[in-house]
Amino acid sequence: MISVSSVAKIPGRRTSRADLHLHSTRSDGAYSPSQLVDLARRSSLAAVALTDHDTLSGLAEAQAAAGTSLEVVPGVEITSEYHTRELHLLGYFVRPDNIPLVTALGRLCVHRNQRFWRMVDRLRGLGVSLADEEVRACAVTESLGRRHLADLLVRTHRAGSVREAFSRYLADLSLVPKLRLPVREAIALVVGAGGVAAWAHPSYDCTRKTLSELRLLGLQAVEVEYAGMRPSRIHELRCWARELGLAVTGGSDCHGPEPLHRSVGSCSISSAELDELRGMARSPWPASRVVVVPPCAALVPAEE
Ligand SMILES: [Zn+2]
Ligand SMILES: [Zn+2]
Numbered sequence: 326m327i328s329v330s331s332v333a334k335i336p337g338r339r340t341s342r343a344d345l346h347l348h349s350t351r352s353d354g355a356y357s358p359s360q361l362v363d364l365a366r367r368s369s370l371a372a373v374a375l376t377d378h379d380t381l382s383g384l385a386e387a388q389a390a391a392g393t394s395l396e397v398v399p400g401v402e403i404t405s406e407y408h409t410r411e412l413h414l415l416g417y418f419v420r421p422d423n424i425p426l427v428t429a430l431g432r433l434c435v436h437r438n439q440r441f442w443r444m445v446d447r448l449r450g451l452g453v454s455l456a457d458e459e460v461r462a463c464a465v466t467e468s469l470g471r472r473h474l475a476d477l478l479v480r481t482h483r484a485g486s487v488r489e490a491f492s493r494y495l496a497d498l499s500l501v502p503k504l505r506l507p508v509r510e511a512i513a514l515v516v517g518a519g520g521v522a523a524w525a526h527p528s529y530d531c532t533r534k535t536l537s538e539l540r541l542l543g544l545q546a547v548e549v550e551y552a553g554m555r556p557s558r559i560h561e562l563r564c565w566a567r568e569l570g571l572a573v574t575g576g577s578d579c580h581g582p583e584p585l586h587r588s589v590g591s592c593s594i595s596s597a598e599l600d601e602l603r604g605m606a607r608s609p610w611p612a613s614r615v616v617v618v619p620p621c622a623a624l625v626p627a628e629e
Pocket of ligand 2: 346348376402525578
């Protein structure tokens with residue numbers, strides 16, 4: 326976790342914008358859930374969604390930090406698969422006490438933990454000597470990924486930056502298989518938990534046909550406001566969404582202070598667009614009702 330005190334307050338009135346794609350220390354982000362809420366307030370956002378990878382565990386902290394000053398939409402980004410490729414499925418307004426969803430996320434996190442240690446073995450095989458204690462000290466969340474190993478390599482001066490850690494050591498580790506839920510299953514879980522299923526950062530080869538196929542599988546929304554997306558592409562995705570009856574979403578996908586163009590609030594949607602998503606949710610979880618999500622390890626015992 327890092328300090329946010331150096332981030333200047335952006336002057337002006339609170340806007341009615343919502344950043345619906347944020348990662349905290351509960352997955353591979355650098356800010357804690359409360360720090361993200363603090364940054365969202367400084368950016369004058371009216372609402373945020375915490376969308377950690379495969380976990381809802383940061384929701385209670387974010388909601389408690391927000392109080393009534395800011396809406397925190399319960400969210401999650403589920404690792405899924407469509408036509409053999411990874412697809413990140415966002416779930417908004419999901420009920421955090423929905424057992425099938427929490428159990429499936431638990432399964433993904435248990436697998437992430439196993440994969441993490443498999444990657445540690447691979448790094449050791451490459452000659453990087455990592456003591457079990459230092460690895461355990463960096464495995465601070467249930468939703469582990471390559472980013473945690475990158476941070477460890479930087480902290481222990483084996484790499485000068487996260488970018489170098491990835492290019493020198495971690496790029497090949499993407500080949501260590503990851504558990505990905507079939508997208509149909511991930512969509513059904515989100516919808517079953519009362520939420521709205523949205524496709525995060527659709528790939529550049531996504532066509533109207535792809536969106537229409539996913540809509541048939543139950544997809545309800547598509548992320549159109551995303552850092553680095555060309556204006557012409559945003560326009561195209563918005564047109565397809567309208568034609569196909571999909572709602573739109575957007576957010577910064579902030580993972581920390583770097584890169585700057587993905588800082589909290591750098592991408593957002595309007596309150597009317599947020600209301601449309603809310604209207605699609607079957608039982609939107611009231612922002613004032615905080616629930617503590619049990620850690621997944623308690624739900625799903627790790628396999629041997
Ligand atoms: Zn991430
Ligand atoms: Zn993301």
